[in-house]
Amino acid sequence: MQHEDMSRLLQQGDFDGLFRTTMGWDNPEQREPVEVAGSELRPVQAAVKRGVAAWVVDCPRCLPPRAEQHRVVRALKRHSRDQLVVFAAPDRHLWQWPEQRPSGVGYRLVDHEYPVQAPTDALLQRLAQARFRIEEEPKLTSSSVLTRVRRSFNADKVTKSFYREFQRHHRNFTMKVEGIPAGESRRWYASVLLNRLMFIYFIQQKGFLDSNQNYLRSRLEMVRAHYGADQFFAFYKQFLRPLFHEGLGSPDPSYPDTDVKRIIGTVPYVNGGIFEPHELEKTHDIRIKDEAFESLFDFFDAWQWHLDDRPSAGGNEINPDVLGYIFEQYINFTEAGQKEKGAYYTKPDVTGYMAESSILPAVADRLVAAGLDDPALLLAGSGGAYVRGSAAHGIDLPTSVGRSVGRSVGRTDGRTDGGRTEDRTEDRTDLLSAICGLGSGAAAIRRSTWSCRRRATTLRSRGSAGAMWCIGGSATGASSPACRTRSVTGASTTP
Numbered sequence: 094m095q096h097e098d099m100s101r102l103l104q105q106g107d108f109d110g111l112f113r114t115t116m117g118w119d120n121p122e123q124r125e126p127v128e129v130a131g132s133e134l135r136p137v138q139a140a141v142k143r144g145v146a147a148w149v150v151d152c153p154r155c156l157p158p159r160a161e162q163h164r165v166v167r168a169l170k171r172h173s174r175d176q177l178v179v180f181a182a183p184d185r186h187l188w189q190w191p192e193q194r195p196s197g198v199g200y201r202l203v204d205h206e207y208p209v210q211a212p213t214d215a216l217l218q219r220l221a222q223a224r225f226r227i228e229e230e231p232k233l234t235s236s237s238v239l240t241r242v243r244r245s246f247n248a249d250k251v252t253k254s255f256y257r258e259f260q261r262h263h264r265n266f267t268m269k270v271e272g273i274p275a276g277e278s279r280r281w282y283a284s285v286l287l288n289r290l291m292f293i294y295f296i297q298q299k300g301f302l303d304s305n306q307n308y309l310r311s312r313l314e315m316v317r318a319h320y321g322a323d324q325f326f327a328f329y330k331q332f333l334r335p336l337f338h339e340g341l342g343s344p345d346p347s348y349p350d351t352d353v354k355r356i357i358g359t360v361p362y363v364n365g366g367i368f369e370p371h372e373l374e375k376t377h378d379i380r381i382k383d384e385a386f387e388s389l390f391d392f393f394d395a396w397q398w399h400l401d402d403r404p405s406a407g408g409n410e411i412n413p414d415v416l417g418y419i420f421e422q423y424i425n426f427t428e429a430g431q432k433e434k435g436a437y438y439t440k441p442d443v444t445g446y447m448a449e450s451s452i453l454p455a456v457a458d459r460l461v462a463a464g465l466d467d468p469a470l471l472l473a474g475s476g477g478a479y480v481r482g483s484a485a486h487g488i489d490l491p492t493s494v495g496r497s498v499g500r501s502v503g504r505t506d507g508r509t510d511g512g513r514t515e516d517r518t519e520d521r522t523d524l525l526s527a528i529c530g531l532g533s534g535a536a537a538i539r540r541s542t543w544s545c546r547r548r549a550t551t552l553r554s555r556g557s558a559g560a561m562w563c564i565g566g567s568a569t570g571a572s573s574p575a576c577r578t579r580s581v582t583g584a585s586t587t588p
Contacts, residue, residue: 095224099217104209106181108149112140117225118147129168132161136169136178142225143238146173152182162202166191175239177246184209188216190246194445203247219245252415255396259419262392263287269385272378282373286381288416289337289367290389295413296363298398303358310390312336315356317383329381332356334374342368 095115102111112118118140126135127148134157136148148169157165157180166189169176180187186207191200207216222245225233267283293302293309302308313328320327335353339346340360348354373379399412457468 096217096221099220100212103186103207103216104212106186106209108139108147108179108181111220112147116140116220116223117227117229118142121146123172127168127172129165132157132164134161134165136165138173139179141173142242143233143235144174145235145238145242146176148173148176148178150178150180152180154182156180156182156185156187159202162187162189166200166202175242177242188219188246190243192243192247205246252411255411255415256419258392259287262389266385266389269381271380271382273373278373282371282379285371285373287389288419290393291416291419292363292367293341294393294398295400296361299400302360305358309386310394312356313383313386313390319352319356325382325384326380328383328386329379336360337368338370342370 098115099111102108102115113120119142121138121141123138126137128135134150134152136150138146139149140147146169150165156162162180165180166176166178169178170191176191178189178191180189186209188205188207190203190205192203193200205216205219207213223242225238263280263283266287267280270279270283270286273279273282290309296302297308298306300306305311312332316328316332317324320331324331331353335348336357339348340357341363344362344364346354346362348357396411461467
């Protein structure tokens with residue numbers, strides 16, 4: 094009965110009844126439409142459950158373009174900690190879950206479409222997982238609700254589903270590699286080759302390879318037609334090896350003959366080492382029959398490959414996250430294996446922090462060195478435009494509980510006044526303004542360059558995914574223009 098009720102309410106567009114009557118969500122904290130800068134759309138909160146809000150965006154004509162969808166989601170992040178957003182057009186609904194990136198910085202929109210005139214059960218199955226019964230209420234927490242809703246609408250299971258099938262095809266493909274003794278080396282080379290082919294599947298989808306979105310499959314047919322079907326190893330030896338090492342792996346390709354050059358066509362040079370000759374290719378006469386690639390391409394062609402962050406609306410769409418997942422799960426399965434091969438998988442949150450803490454200050458320094466405006470000063474005068482949504486959520490609310498920050502008094506040369514510090518309490522708005530030069534205190538903020546060497550400091554709000562870029566400084570013996578701090582009326586604050 095619940096399934097039928099949810100189906101009926103979905104087709105009627107009765108989202109209030111859907112969430113609050115059949116799914117056990119609660120009345121919303123606010124019902125006023127939210128204004129979205131640069132958009133005529135006005136989202137309204139339909140329901141809430143332990144901090145997870147369900148927002149409905151009425152789209153009278155059609156679904157908005159992707160850029161406008163992002164604007165709406167960014168605006169809603171200031172009003173709710175976590176959100177499920179429904180864009181409701183007359184012919185279809187677009188359900189979106191803003192999934193935090195593994196690096197902890199930013200999000201991607203996970204889409205699930207519901208055609209009103211031709212309804213399917215796919216969305217209903219997800220909604221059923223996000224339904225809460227009355228007997229569960231005493232044990233529900235913010236964390237448990239968020240976990241259930243996230244599992245219902247995120248895209249992780251698509252990557253894992255791909256990997257399960259990939260394991261089987263990897264085993265089959267490994268057995269068809271000839272010229273390398275059976276064992277770890279053969280499995281390793283199979284992984285190298287499959288990683289290259291998956292990389293090509295992503296870039297061929299964008300038309301980067303001879304303007305052909307079906308490049309590898311069409312080249313397999315061209316090779317067999319040119320060299321003859323009785324040449325069992327032609328695709329690997331006559332086409333793939335030159336494509337890897339010359340076409341994609343060299344800025345100045347030198348092909349074996351004009352026929353190979355014609356078959357490969359126009360392809361870009363891909364720097365980074367993935368297509369450089371592997372040690373096993375240098376030391377072994379490797380052979381792989383064409384039929385191995387036919388079955389592999391049949392598997393790859395069953396999936397939709399996207400270079401952007403488009404997730405699993407149809408249940409078979411994957412993005413480059415799958416490459417990192419496969420590398421983590423398949424190659425680095427033991428610490429001993431990592432050390433033996435010299436391969437280490439660095440988690441995205443670590444690489445994200447490293448990039449954020451090094452690239453942003455370096456770019457700022459180069460802009461200043463080129464005589465352009467200092468990004469720190471531009472940021473200080475931008476109001477709250479560049480505060481990430483998750484960090485901005487709640488800063489406009491009054492609070493009686495202050496936050497204490499250390500304050501170095503009266504000096505701008507990187508030293509404290511005799512080591513004396515004082516504590517002061519500010520509400521969240523003033524705190525963010527003082528540290529990052531945002532919000533109401535921006536006009537009073539001036540630049541202070543210190544003689545210092547210090548890594549960029551990341552300020553996080555509530556441990557959330559959003560992080561604001563702040564640059565702090567401490568006194569050391571070296572001078573670096575990347576070490577700058579915001580100074581308010583002669584007093585510097587550090588997070």
